[in-house]
Amino acid sequence: MTARAGDHWQAWVAREEFRRGAVEAAAVKQWLATFDRDGPADASVPQAYHWCLFPPDVPTSKLGADGHPASDGDKNSFLPPFAQSRRMWAMSKIEFLSPLQVGQPVQRRSRVASITEKNGRSGSLVFVEIALEILSDGEVAVRETQSIVYREPVTARPVVLTAAVQAFDASEWDAHRLLVPSEPLLFRFSALTFNSHRIHYDRPYACEVEGYRGLVVHGPLIATLLLDLAQQQFGFNVLRSFECRAVSAAICGENLYLALRENGGRVQLVAQARDGRQIMVANGTL
Numbered sequence: 001m002t003a004r005a006g007d008h009w010q011a012w013v014a015r016e017e018f019r020r021g022a023v024e025a026a027a028v029k030q031w032l033a034t035f036d037r038d039g040p041a042d043a044s045v046p047q048a049y050h051w052c053l054f055p056p057d058v059p060t061s062k063l064g065a066d067g068h069p070a071s072d073g074d075k076n077s078f079l080p081p082f083a084q085s086r087r088m089w090a091m092s093k094i095e096f097l098s099p100l101q102v103g104q105p106v107q108r109r110s111r112v113a114s115i116t117e118k119n120g121r122s123g124s125l126v127f128v129e130i131a132l133e134i135l136s137d138g139e140v141a142v143r144e145t146q147s148i149v150y151r152e153p154v155t156a157r158p159v160v161l162t163a164a165v166q167a168f169d170a171s172e173w174d175a176h177r178l179l180v181p182s183e184p185l186l187f188r189f190s191a192l193t194f195n196s197h198r199i200h201y202d203r204p205y206a207c208e209v210e211g212y213r214g215l216v217v218h219g220p221l222i223a224t225l226l227l228d229l230a231q232q233q234f235g236f237n238v239l240r241s242f243e244c245r246a247v248s249a250a251i252c253g254e255n256l257y258l259a260l261r262e263n264g265g266r267v268q269l270v271a272q273a274r275d276g277r278q279i280m281v282a283n284g285t286l
Helices: 007-012 025-034 183-193 203-209 218-234
Strands: 002-004 016-022 086-096 104-122 123-136 139-151 175-179 241-246 257-263 268-271 278-285
Touching: 007 104, 007 278, 025 183, 175 218, 183 218, 183 257, 218 241, 218 257, 218 278
Parallel strands: none
Antiparallel strands: 002 104, 016 104, 086 139, 086 241, 104 123, 123 139, 175 257, 241 278, 257 268, 268 278
16 A cells, blocks of 8 residues: 655645534433433543544535535635545544543644555555644643545445354453444434444445445444443543554444453453454553
């Protein structure tokens, strides 16, 4: 895979966006209900909730064919109008500096850190790194670098399930969970994050246009489930850092194995499909 700087996009590098809001009690209650959890007793908010803050507010008429906000070519927009219209979340690196609190005012500062074009077997790709900071009382509470990839609208071939490459072995892990992501779970997470990407709710589109085997489970939803597993094992808001990378797609209605193990304060986490494919790999620190 070859890469180039993409000089025609450099005007957007270092561009910033600033938004204000609050950690609303009703929204936190809905988030906890989505994951069948009770919240911490001290009114703090579990890690991963920051992905529900400041959802996109683009008018429906401005959405692209895949349901994501489409750029209208405005030179003042936060991100440029990429010809590669298929947007996918790829990975995140997060620092948890202090817990968010229910009811507190918060701000989000976003900055385009880099834009890189690459050519691979699947065609032209654009990788965008966005540096995010969630601030409370003027101090950074969460710091994240998020990687987004834009690809050309090429129909992928569905992954055919095979015999397990390596069956999940619970004995290798300190904690584990078997989950079958359901349509209501995907719907609720889409609603919480105001994510209108059609691969998460429009099965004909996901299968016939994007070439998936079924509805696709959100990458941040899988990351949230891994963070939830860590919090069930170690307690709320204990992780100091968390880094996760999407490897392959998880499909709604199919077994998803979540697991973690800890060694010397370092936590290894994984999400694995029923046929042995890695879905997501992650690491954290206590």
